Amino acid sequence: MRRLRNILWLTGKELRAIRGDRVMLVLIAYIFTLAVWLVSDAGSTEVDHLATAVVDEDRSQLSARLIDAIQPPLFAPPVVLSAPQAQAAQRAGEAILVLTIPPDFERDLHAGREVTLQILVDATAVAQAGNGASFLRQTLSQELSEALSPGAESSDLVTVVMRNFFNPNLTSSWFSAVMQLMNNVTILMLILSGASMIREREHGTIEHVLVMPVRPHEIVVSKIVASGAVILTASLLSLVFVVQGAMGVPIAGALWLYACGAAIYVVAVASLGLLLASFTRTMGQFGLLVIPVIVLMILLSGGMTPLESMPDWLQGLLRTISPATHFVIFAQAVLYRGVGFSLVWPEMVMMAGMAAVAVVIVLARFRKVLAG
Missing domain, CATH: 3.40.1710.10 (abc type-2 transporter like domain)
Structure with a gap:
């Protein structure tokens, strides 16, 4: 119970720090509202009333x-x-x-x-x-x-009819809206979790935390829970009110199932953000380190380019080390095709396994950082 109280207290401290960062709050609001719409709908390259x-x-x-x-x-x-x-x-x-x-x-x-x-x-x-x-x-x-040649001819014995499932009119915004939402979760989760550790160092508050009767794993868990709760809540509100409500993109699957998978994913990405932050001392260094990671996670997730078009060795590597690949497969199956837990549980297990490994590595690295 004492450890749980410590985690809750530290989580409250992290949430108050996020609430005090107005620039970050404005960025989160923009990323999950206007940015989703602008990228997926306003920036569409579909043929529409072509002059x-x-x-x-x-x-x-x-x-x-x-x-x-x-x-x-x-x-x-x-x-x-x-x-x-x-x-x-x-x-x-x-x-x-x-x-x-x-x-x-x-x-x-x-x-x-x-x-x-x-x-x-x-x-x-x-x-x-x-x-x-x-x-x-x-x-x-x-x-x-x-x-x-009006009417059907006698030789017309076969009629080929095409139907498009899950997106009958091939509307690109249906696809790009959800993909952009997932990309935003990845970007902000990495930045927000890593920035929480860098902020402690730059403001000198990490020393205050260390003299308190708390353990390293309680600090790490509180940072993951606080940043993950903010991003998960923002992404779900964006999915319901922006993607489904304002843009009219139909959501076929269960929202609770998507929320469970997204919660596992944000834990994995938050742990990765903390791991990257443990190798840096300033926000500038962290930014230089996190940018190529973001680019690779997004470009090779299967959301922008089909996973099947990549080399076999790269597909196997991504399925082993990247939670973004499994999250894209999971989200597309749930949100587009409306599948249930029985079909997506392997992806959830893989994301949970990667999250567990990432948390263990972060805890080991975090102890070394504190010792140094």
Whole structure:
């Protein structure tokens, strides 16, 4: 009971220190609200109301039908311009795509002669232009097939139907919002836990703690609990009110299950942050040390790039030493696919094992730091 009281007292001290750090509080609020929305939604590269112009030199029923097929939400209502006007609009950045329909297009098509539709792409908008040109080509091909061969033919014995599970409209913000939330948990957890130890050294309060009747493991546990509670609470509020509420991203799985897995993950990351802080004496040194760790954990977690596309040896290494890899697999399964505990418990066990190893290493390192 005495040890528990010590841990609770030290945890309260850490929470008061976080409450007194207004810059950190503002950063946490920003990271889990505006930053999640800006990165996942406002910064989207999806094709959405893409500015399109049409140079119609045929003026036929078929050309009019093709123009009518270019509709929102993928494309903005197309503007019919002359060739010089379209060139000027694209040069000014007012049209990403310009479709040119040549003269006698419909007559040559019905006569069986080869015809060409030209799509001019403003390649400075790389992602939108590439996807937009592909969608426009698909739209035109489908409309031409229906116009020239109405109805099903006798040879059409097989119909291929595609359905997208878990994200029917392939909305990128559904994916990027949750991934950004997990990245924010990783970044802030490392920084907040490590900064708590550096702050003790820079302010000279670590000496005051050492003369108290507390043990090193009680200090370490209190720092993990305090920083973990703050980040876990902020991430859950962001998931419910920002990702699900404001952005409309559906959460398929149980929130309590995600909270349990996230709690295990923040313990592992907080222990890593404390371990990195034990090798440094100032915030500048800690920042230089933690930045490459953050970059590697995020880039190689499987959230930004598929884990399956990495070399086999790297996949095995990440599954052995990185809790971020297991957290991404766990969170995607719970939040996207709505799976239960029976399917994600291996990932939770792996994260718990890594957290236990990290805590043991931190305790051993922390004793050496205090002895020094």
